[in-house]
Amino acid sequence: MLTTSVLVSAAVVLGLLMLLHSCLGERFLIVPLSTRDDLPPLLGDRSRTVGVVRFAWHITSVLGLGFAAVLVDIAAGTGIRGIVLTIGITCFACAVLPLLFTRGRHPSWVFFLIAGGLCVWVSIST
Structure with missing residues (x-):
């Protein structure tokens, strides 16, 4: 029981950190x-440079939220299948960011x- 509450607490702290990371970083x-004006053009132009920086920054937050979700999975005893599913969903969420911020060019x-x-x-x- 103590382990469960400690893992959920760690997940909450990590989730808050990732929220702050994204908001303050943005x-x-x-x-x-x-x-x-002096950013190098990546993938063709300067706006795509900003897109790459933006998705790379926010992927860190998405991955951190994925770690938090895995901690909750472990605390809930969902087993390896649940953890692997959470990792898969986290990867899908990470795929969305470069699609949005670079229009799929990265x-x-x-x-x-x-x-x-x-x-x-x-x-x-x-």
Whole structure:
């Protein structure tokens, strides 16, 4: 029982940290960076550079939330299938970010989609 509450507490702390990471990073890093004229053009132009920085920053938060969800899975005793499903869903969420922020020009979304699909497939087929 103590272990469960400690893991859920850790998940809550991690979730709050990731929320702060995304919100404060957007406000104090990404927005000021996006106004600079001296950014190198990635994937064709400067706006895509900002898109890459934005999705890379927020993927950290999505992955941290995925870790928090895994801690909750462990605390709830969902077993390995539940943990693998959570990892798959986290990968799907990570795939969305480069699709949105670079309009699919950064290829990482393909790898996150494949990894997520494989995890979900294993979690429902075993």
